[in-house]
Amino acid sequence: MEGIRKVRTAVVGCGMISNIYIRNLKNLFYIIDLAAVANRGADAARKQAERFGIEKVMTPDEVAAADDIELVVNLTPPAAHYDIIKKMLLSGKHVYTEKMFTTRLEDAEELVRLADEKNLYLGVAPDTILGAGIQTARTIIDAGLIGEITSVQVKINRNQSLNSEIFRFLRNDGGCLPYDVGIYYIGALLALLGPVKSVSAFAAPAPVHPAEFLFASAPEDSWQVPGINTVAASLQFENGAVGSVLFDGNTISAEKHGFTICGTKGILEVGDPNKFGDPVRLTLPGQEEITFPFTHGYDGRSVFSPPEWFDGYGSRGIGVAEMAWALRTGRKNNRCSKEYGLHCMEVLTGMEKSAETGKPYAPKSRFIMDPLQPGHYSGSAAFRQDAERSLI
Numbered sequence: 456m457e458g459i460r461k462v463r464t465a466v467v468g469c470g471m472i473s474n475i476y477i478r479n480l481k482n483l484f485y486i487i488d489l490a491a492v493a494n495r496g497a498d499a500a501r502k503q504a505e506r507f508g509i510e511k512v513m514t515p516d517e518v519a520a521a522d523d524i525e526l527v528v529n530l531t532p533p534a535a536h537y538d539i540i541k542k543m544l545l546s547g548k549h550v551y552t553e554k555m556f557t558t559r560l561e562d563a564e565e566l567v568r569l570a571d572e573k574n575l576y577l578g579v580a581p582d583t584i585l586g587a588g589i590q591t592a593r594t595i596i597d598a599g600l601i602g603e604i605t606s607v608q609v610k611i612n613r614n615q616s617l618n619s620e621i622f623r624f625l626r627n628d629g630g631c632l633p634y635d636v637g638i639y640y641i642g643a644l645l646a647l648l649g650p651v652k653s654v655s656a657f658a659a660p661a662p663v664h665p666a667e668f669l670f671a672s673a674p675e676d677s678w679q680v681p682g683i684n685t686v687a688a689s690l691q692f693e694n695g696a697v698g699s700v701l702f703d704g705n706t707i708s709a710e711k712h713g714f715t716i717c718g719t720k721g722i723l724e725v726g727d728p729n730k731f732g733d734p735v736r737l738t739l740p741g742q743e744e745i746t747f748p749f750t751h752g753y754d755g756r757s758v759f760s761p762p763e764w765f766d767g768y769g770s771r772g773i774g775v776a777e778m779a780w781a782l783r784t785g786r787k788n789n790r791c792s793k794e795y796g797l798h799c800m801e802v803l804t805g806m807e808k809s810a811e812t813g814k815p816y817a818p819k820s821r822f823i824m825d826p827l828q829p830g831h832y833s834g835s836a837a838f839r840q841d842a843e844r845s846l847i
């Protein structure tokens with residue numbers, strides 16, 4: 456990889472998830488040169504710069520104006536995404552954003568058009584779909600081991616209202632369970648089965664939540680997580696498969712997640728799509744279920760020491776590195792692409808629309824996603840560049 460110019464990158468948004476991103480972007484990927492961090496309040500950015508040894512602390516406006524920054528990683532809460540992404544695109548920066556893309560579908564559509572007009576790369580999380588688990592599942596499906604996919608079933612539950620005591624941004628648009636967590640399931644479904652043709656759903660709002668713990672100092676006595684917090688949806692995929700989705704944010708937080716894909720020749724149990732390396736289990740007729748060996752790297756295990764409390768957030772940042780390689784080599788970024796981000800969002804907002812109108816919703820957006828190249832692993836920091844070859 457010697458001689459390849461690294462992509463000079465800035466992170467905007469130095470909150471909770473920035474820990475794993477900054478650590479990984481600084482140390483895990485050759486292609487990224489993490490040069491600056493920025494935050495609305497400069498203290499948070501200064502703290503992260505000191506902790507992780509980042510050269511510059513900037514304001515978001517300074518990032519937009521900096522000639523030497525090519526790529527901006529947006530880690531602000533969903534309600535701030537549209538403004539930050541637009542500002543950076545208008546300043547000629549390539550952008551990778553955390554999920555949700557935006558809080559309104561029309562805003563995401565506008566940003567896709569803007570990036571196209573300006574010929575800029577725009578990437579969207581979740582990038583857990585590039586982890587060892589989902590990429591191995593994709594390899595199994597593409598190899599025909601479970602035949603034609605007939606149906607899928609996914610589910611996740613949490614107490615989203617209780618979680619919003621700690622993660623305050625969940626009280627704003629984009630904070631309901633389907634948008635905050637369900638998106639990992641929708642992202643993985645899209646990565647494995649392709650675009651959705653039609654969505655039908657029933658949904659319920661979150662209850663008004665009386666303050667229970669208030670870990671963060673907060674004046675509110677009660678609030679309501681906005682949007683559809685519990686949804687039961689049916690999906691029809693373009694490839695002919697049908698799917699059943701259950702997201703329940705109004706129950707307890709003991710997660711009982713599920714992700715089953717049935718095909719004409721076998722059944723695949725995909726692990727938690729919010730993780731990078733949950734086991735993938737294959738059942739073929741008349742045989743015991745087996746755990747399939749991973750065909751790809753980035754299984755989410757930390758290759759750094761000492762252990763950190765945020766290690767469980769895994770290989771976050773692969774999506775940024777994959778897009779940076781696309782930028783340097785001049786190919787399209789058709790993994791965590793803006794088209795994928797938009798379709799994720801349209802499927803989720805389609806559930807909301809269908810629940811409101813009582814009619815199926817047909818998403819207009821489409822995307823194409825190439826799998827990563829198999830056969831590259833990431834066992835230790837010293838050999839991390841082997842796995843990075845799968846991103847080129």
Ligand SMILES: NC(=O)c1ccc[n+]([C@@H]2O[C@H](COP(=O)([O-])OP(=O)(O)OC[C@H]3O[C@@H](n4cnc5c(N)ncnc54)[C@H](O)[C@@H]3O)[C@@H](O)[C@H]2O)c1
Pocket residue numbers: 467468469470471472473493494495496499515530531532533535539553554555622624635
């Ligand atoms: N918390 C998680 O477990 C988690 C996991 C994966 C992804 N995410 C996503 O990452 C993003 C950030 O989540 P978080 O948990 O780090 O949130 P957070 O609230 O801890 O941090 C967000 C940071 O962005 C800053 N900020 C807000 N508006 C800004 C603006 N306009 N300009 C510059 N800085 C601004 C805040 O000051 C804060 O430091 C969200 O999109 C979320 O969906 C969160």
